[in-house]
Amino acid sequence: MFEKLKSTFKGFMRQLTQKEITEESLSKILWDLELNLVTNDVASQVAREISLILKEKLVGKMVRRLTDYRKIALDTLRKVIINILKYEDQTSLEKEILQRKEQNITNIAESKSWYPYIILFLGPNGSGKTTTIAKLAWKFKKKGISSVLVASDTFRAGAIEQLKKHAERVGASFISRPYGSDPASVAYDAINHAKARRKDLVLIDTAGRLGTNVDLMEEMKKINRVSKPDKRILVVDALSGNDLVVQATEFKNAVGIDGNILTKVDADVKGGAAITLAYITKAPILYVGTGQNYDDLTPFDPKWFINNILP
Ligand SMILES: Nc1nc2c(ncn2[C@@H]2O[C@H](COP(=O)(O)OP(=O)(O)OP(=O)(O)O)[C@@H](O)[C@H]2O)c(=O)[nH]1
Ligand SMILES: [Mg+2]
Incomplete structure (x- = not known):
């Protein structure tokens, strides 16, 4: 179940942690993420929204260590997706x-x-x-x-x-x-x-x-x-x-x-x-x-x- 979405996010995190991140390389990484999300049935407007929010959180922040990037990215993803999925008590x-x-x-x-x-x-x-x-x-x-x-x-x-x-x-x-x-x-x-x-x-x-x-x-x-x-x-x-x-x-x-x-x-x-x-x-x-x-x-x-x- 959901293997492809899982590997999309895994790949995204790997890219984030392995590179020296500049604004330009981040744009490229986010663009890849967006494309992969769309390929795996995430509607294009949602994929865009996720990528824009990630960009806003990651760019401009004086993040010195890559682990901080990783944490910010994961926390942001978690929040954005929970907000989409959770409208009321599911039970x-x-x-x-x-x-x-x-x-x-x-x-x-x-x-x-x-x-x-x-x-x-x-x-x-x-x-x-x-x-x-x-x-x-x-x-x-x-x-x-x-x-x-x-x-x-x-x-x-x-x-x-x-x-x-x-x-x-x-x-x-x-x-x-x-x-x-x-x-x-x-x-x-x-x-x-x-x-x-x-x-x-x-x-x-x-x-x-x-x-x-x-x-x-x-x-x-x-x-x-x-x-x-x-x-x-x-x-x-x-x-x-x-x-x-x-x-x-x-x-x-x-x-x-x-x-x-x-x-x-x-x-x-x-x-x-x-x-x-x-x-x-x-x-x-x-x-x-x-x-x-x-x-x-x-x-x-x-x-x-x-x-x-x-x-
Ligand atoms: N693997 C799997 N098959 C399912 C699931 N739910 C339904 N199916 C199968 O999907 C097929 C269609 O299911 P139906 O319940 O007849 O679908 P329907 O929406 O009532 O179809 P129509 O009345 O023709 O519009 C059946 O073979 C079901 O067994 C599921 O969660 N998993
Ligand atoms: Mg029916």
């Missing part, structure tokens, strides 16, 4: 869901309504939305939280059966309508079902789409309006390379994003996708997908990530 989703359940139990005791926690999943084709929903239902089931899996992908052949199978395997409820049904009304029905049956969590699966498909983006806005989710989670594939910036921007602008899940990091040797995703969406990465099994979903810890990529 807030789980807390909110557990708190909602507590609140609902109180509500019922006081003859008030039950309000399930609703999550809408969005993302491009094949990014891992459906699998991630099953993983989350499984994770929360183990914590005593019941889920309803909602087949609001009424578009792709096989999508409904795929989600149904997952629901059976992870022991979750399942709501669907025939193919071609309005995805927003499937979501609406599922939420009513969850209210009536006192289910804790409603996980709405949607068809993969791209921003260029105006009709499908309008449909997504409608699902969002009708379901009024507590969280809109963008699911993207760590291997999507340059497409990531465009995809994340389009979903953010059209619907809004409250959190991200980055999948397939088990197969990601580059590592820059997490930085790019958080930078573009300005929303936290909540989990990363680390494989195809139900247990392969790990809470994302910015400190763990940084310790993994910095020397």
